[in-house]
Amino acid sequence: MRSDYCGQISSHDIGRQVSVCGWVGRRREHGEHLAFIDLRDHTGIIQCVVQGTHGLHSEYVVKITGTVSPRPEGTSNKDLATGEVEITNCEVEVLSKADSPPFSISDRIEVEENVRLRYRYLDLRRNKMQHHLRMRAKVNSLLRHSFESQGFTEVETPLLWTPTPEGAREFVVPSRMKPGSFYVLPQSPQIAKQLLMVGGLDRYYQIARCLRDEDLRADRQFEFTQLDIEASFVTQQDILDFVTQAVIDVVSEITGISIESIPILTWEQSMELYGTDKPDLRFDMQIVDLTAIFKDTQIKAFQANSIKGIKVPSSCPLSRSKLDNLVAKAKEMGAKGLAWFKAVDSEDGVVLESPLAKHLGELESKALIEAFGIEPLETILIVADEISLTRNILGNLRNELGEPDPEKPSLCFAWVVDFPLFEGFDEDGNLISGHHPFTMPNLEDFHLIDSDPLSVRSQSYDLVLNGWELGSGSIRIHRDDIQSKIFSVLGISSEQAQERFGFLLSAFSFGAPPHGGFALGLDRTIALLAGEDNIREVIAFPKTSSGFDPMTQAPKPISPQQLKLLSLVPIKDEALD
RNA sequence: GGACCUGUGGUGCAGCUCGGAGUGCACGCCGGCCUGUCAAGCCGGAGGUCGCGGGUUCAAAUCCCGUCAGGUCCGCCA
Incomplete structure (x- = not known):
């Protein structure tokens, strides 16, 4: 039916008789003797020169047969891959008429997603x-x-x-x-x-x-x-x-x-430095632990188990109203508050401005400036609370304030390994699997399963890209004794295990190879x-x-x-x- | 289950704070003109339950309540 794709016709084809099929895009009519039709298929657009309009409208499906010709001097179109040529002496065959579409088929046009989804087949025509x-x-x-x-x-x-x-x-x-x-x-x-x-x-x-x-x-x-x-x-x-x-x-x-390779972070490192198990490594802005600096602080708000902060670069200036917004956000996430210190130049070098500044000891101030290597116009944000909260809140603020560093790759992959085997306890006091009940514990930690189960690491891992979790996996348990122990601490009785996963456990009894996946x-x-x-x-x-x-x-x-x-x-x- | 944002001709928006006739812009559509355009141009035209329901008011796209739909997020996603 067709000899060529629209978008692939070039000056090499000049003089050839071609047949192309596709949808009518834009038409430009100049009276009964001249009209231009943009014919579109999935490869691109070719301009067809026709006499009169043939009653063509947008999205008609047509077959056009004609001669590939160079465009007259001065009329080529650099924005079009096929812009040096056009099809002339066209014979137009309408294969299918079309109602006027609810939106134009163009990457330029913004259409509400609801409308796009209702007419997805039209949306899919877009480049x-x-x-x-x-x-x-x-x-x-x-x-x-x-x-x-x-x-x-x-x-x-x-x-x-x-x-x-x-x-x-x-x-x-x-x-x-x-x-x-x-x-x-x-x-x-x-x-x-x-x-x-x-x-x-x-x-x-x-x-x-x-x-x-x-x-x-x-x-x-x-x-x-x-x-x-x-x-x-x-x-x-x-x-x-x-x-x-x-x-x-x-x-x-x-x-x-x-x-060349994908960096590997432990879960603990990721949580400590980025406050999340899916760090966006396109920028640094690492979380710094300040607990030691403030261990004897006079600042009441800083009397907590864990004190951590991030440094916001001067490229992201924080006005007073922006800071107020951040404080509100931190509170929404469960923080008691969010302290900030803005570095400014003074006769005595860099000093910190903050509502808390007057309560800040001289040593604390110095240590803080040093810990962050802070320079004028940079701001330190500090949260003091339980460690899970300080990590989580600063991790969220980091994502909110961070901008991809142009010096870093646009795709920053990372492996996060050594996840905790258990996430915590349910209301019945049973442990909850971090990944799933078949995840192999780290055997170095397995002896802690009764005394300190939450510190048992697992042989599981996530792949992260630009702050998104792309996937996860683990080495699986293939040993009976370990699997029974895990079911037991998860509160799954052997009867329940049989009922839910009996076919799997039965399979494992017939010789299971050590295995794992992703x-x-x-x-x-x-x-x-x-x-x-x-x-x-x-x-x-x-x-x-x-x-x-x-x-x-x-x-x-x-x-x-x-x-x-x-x-x-x-x-x-x-x-x- | 919860929070926030959005809903106005076919499409995308403005109008909403401060109520006064469906007012405006761009695209598309229909008709006319136009022999080198390419987001063609010029002229004319059609097209509306302002998501829906209720309330306040002499008067509601606009204010209030409810509801539906869409989006983002929280919860949830072993």
Whole structure:
């Protein structure tokens, strides 16, 4: 039907008879003898010179056959890849008429996302969306290639899985054949891939859809895609190496940026220096511990377990009203207050200005200036509280105030390792898994599991990029004794464990290789590579933040017949309370 | 479950503080003119339940209450 793509015609084609197909973009009419039509396909735009308008309108689908000709002198268009040429002597065939679209197909036009989603098929015609989806496909392809060359085998796992009541809320699928019973859609292929290791697959990977019925966010959809891997007879370092290699392959091919290695931070370092387990390393602004400096302070607000601060550079000047805003924000996050000290020049060198300045001892002032190497116009922000709060609040302020440092790479990856095995205790006094119940403890710490469980580290790790968590993984428990102990401290009885994960434990009893794995969130990865801060921009058909699809109107009620077939009876709202 | 922001012809906005006739801008659409445009240009035109419901008022896009939808965040996401 066509001989060429619109965007690929160039001066090399001059004189050729070509047929191109696509959508009518802008038209420029000059009376009945001359009109220009921009014909668009996914490769770009070519200008077609026609006599009269042929009744063409925006988004008509046409086939144009004509001769590639050089444009007359002075009429070339540098903004167009095909701007040196045009198609003349055109024969136009309308393949499909089109209603006037609700918005123009142009990257220049801003349209409310709701409207874009209702007409997603039109939105997808836009250059930006085409680019994102094609880049996404390229990333998938590169990842497949990278893992296959590292000895991994792609295996598909079931979407109709069995309920494992732990962690995220599951999407439930009623069984027609067994009334009253349900499948669930997998939160991730976690257990399936461990079974593949028991099954001797050795190294598995899959570009897997995962489903979690939790509230949506800019970086979270109900369904999302993970590059999921698992490998046998490996250490944590092996897994980091596999993934690092894949990241290097993908980033270099997609962005041209060459990464040599990915720095490794311990969880403790990350929390101490950046106040978060997903640090944005595109800028420094590290958190400094000031507890020692203020251990004998007269300042009442600083009499706390943990005192920490960050230095805000002079490039981010903080007016009094901005400071007031920051104080309010810190309080919203649970701080009792936020102290600030502004460095100013004086006859005696740098001095600190602050409502607290007069209470600040001379030694404290000196130590503070020294600790931060502070210079005029810089501001120190200080929080004094329990350590988890000082870290968390300063970490948030750091993210709010920090700007990517032009000296640093635009993509700053980091591994965060040695996460705590447990997050804390639930209301029944049982420990809560940091990652999941199959995560291998750090065996150096395992003896502390009863005396000081919260200080037990795990063999788990996150990959972080520019302050986003891209993925996480762990070495899994393959030993009975350790798994039993973990279930026990999590408050899962052996009966409960049997009921929930019996098939997995049974599998492990038949010879489980040591194994571990990782899952990389592809939506987030691709959004970051595309320079988007919302994953909906790299998903063909996403849902709104209330889980609605404006195009299909899903979710919708189903018919009484369907309900009956599934043995389901809707209950009225008031019956729920 | 909670907080904040947004909702005005097909699209994007202004108007809202301080109530006075659906007032305005840009794009698109329809018609006319136009033989080298390319975000074409010029002339004319059509197009509105100001998200929805209630209240205050002589009078509501504007003030108040409620509600729906969208966005961002908190909770949640082993």
